Amino acid sequence: MHQPFTLHRVASTPACGIGLLLTALAWPAAIHASIAVAPMPRQVDVTDSLDLTLLVFEDGQAGTPPHSLEASLTANPQEPVKIILNRVADPPAVPGQPRKVRYSGVVPPTVRGEVRLELLELDVAPMMIGLARRTDAEPVPLPVVSEATVATTAVVEPPPTGATRAPQENPAALSRLSFHDPVYFAVGVNGREYTQFQFSLKFRLFEPDTPQSRSLLDNLYVGYTQSALMDLAADSYPIHDSLYNPSVYYYLPDTGLNAGWLTRTSLAAGYEHESNGEDEADSRALEMLFVKPTFYLGDPADWHWTFSPKLYYYAKKGDYNQDIEDYRGYGDYRLTFGHPQSLELAATMRAGTQSYASGKLEVTYPLAQWVPSMMGYLYLSYFDGWGETLIDYNRRSNAQFRIGYSLWR
Structure with missing residues (x-):
């Protein structure tokens, strides 16, 4: 009796796209062979076609690879699109190496960016993949409609009118939503206003054709941060x-600037508003234009330094904080040292034009080091100086030590 084939895992990069999904396929019992998926490029370009390669190992087991692979792609809010990757001509065999079997299929031009991939008729969990398209490609003429092309791509029909449809998340929207500034809740031990919390998110407005795009719209974000002190x-x-802090800004995670120890440079620049939502004499408000580069020194995946000077211009100031630059100055300067899976130390400094200054030291440590299934960080902070809150911008705060939980650092 034949034994089912064994699917071997081939070393690949974290972003190997569709190649990874095939490592989890539950093939029909009629197939008997040792098959693995060849690593895919980091960027999967599907302007012409979507291609992948299987490796067939000569281990004495009988059987052949499937003639086609069927999948459904969903780029919300669009309807699912069904595609079939058909087997094409194999590359020449090389003695002593596994035989290569190639598949290719057409992806409709409307499918791009973060896409939900489902393997139809197979008990495999859906997954998110990234599809890129070349912007310099010439338009591809529509193929002649034939029995073969109709079988290659087809839009999945929506359910009949009146049919019940299960609610779905929007993975495309969720893929554009991410953390912005640190998110934490911390309790202090000195002074009345001792408990502090902050949450912060950003949203990418447009999905670029390619991850390398540097155009304004492709890298435009809306951010929102809110923090408070509780007694x-x-x-x-x-x-x-x-503090209510919405912003609109341009952001590049990697500008391409690097040299020696400088391994990466990111850049954010745009507009932001700060206010405390109060009326009359308690009102504080700012309109600012800012630029914020971040310089990475060392390997970002290992122990490394970052330096983030955020420089701003006051486009408008509230009636009750006209002299805020005396206490805050025109910039925030953040320096960090740490490891993404270990300890991180962060210091933020601010100096006014009249010799008023403030500083905040933060220490975070991943809780997963103690509880493997837990997300987040142990959070410690120490603040000393002027204007910990916007309403107190011209008052010296008591030195404050806090301890708590951070979801993002």
Whole structure:
């Protein structure tokens, strides 16, 4: 009796795209062979076709690879698109190496960016992949409709009118949503306004044709940060002050600038608003234009330094904080040292034009080092100086030590 084939895992990069999905396929029992998936390029370009290669090992087991692979691609909010990757001509065999079997299929031009991939008629969990398209490619003429082309690509029909449809998440939208500034909740031990929390998110407005795009719209983000100081020692836990900080900005995670120890440089530049949402004499507000490069020194995947000077221009100031540059100055300077899977130290410094200054030191350590299934970080912070909150921009705060939980650092 024949034994089912064994699917071997071939070493590949983390972004090997569709190549990874085939390592989990549950092939029909009629197939008997040792097959693996050849590593895919980091960027999967599908302007012409979507290609992949299987490796067939000569291990004495009988059987042949399948003639086609069927899948469904969903780039929300569009309807799912069904594609079939058909077997094409194999490359020449090389003695002593596994035989290569190639597949290729056409992906409709509307499918791009973060795409939900499902293997039809197979018990395989759906996954997200990245599809890129060359912007310099000439338009591809529509193929002649024939029995073969109709079988290659087809749009999955929507359910009949009135049919019940299970609610779905929007993976394309979720893929554009990410953390922005640090997210944490920390309790302090000195002074009345001792509990601080902050959450911060950003959203990418447009999906680029290629990950390397540097155009304005392809790299345009909307950010939002909100923080507050609470007095848990008082009745009803009043909020001492809140900060509302929306922004619109251009962001490149890698500008291509590197030399020696400088391994990467990112850049953010745009507009942001800060206010505390109060009226009359308690109102504080700012409109700012800013530029923020981040310089990475050392391997970002290992122990390394970063330096992030955020320089800003006050386009408009509220009536009750006209002299804020005396206490805040025109920039925030953040320096970090750490490891992505270990300890990180971060210091943020600010100096006003009239010799007023403030500083904040933050220490984070991944909780997964102690509890493997837990997400987030142990969070410690120490603040000393002027203007920990916007309402107190011209008041010296008590030195404050806090401890808590951070979801993002």
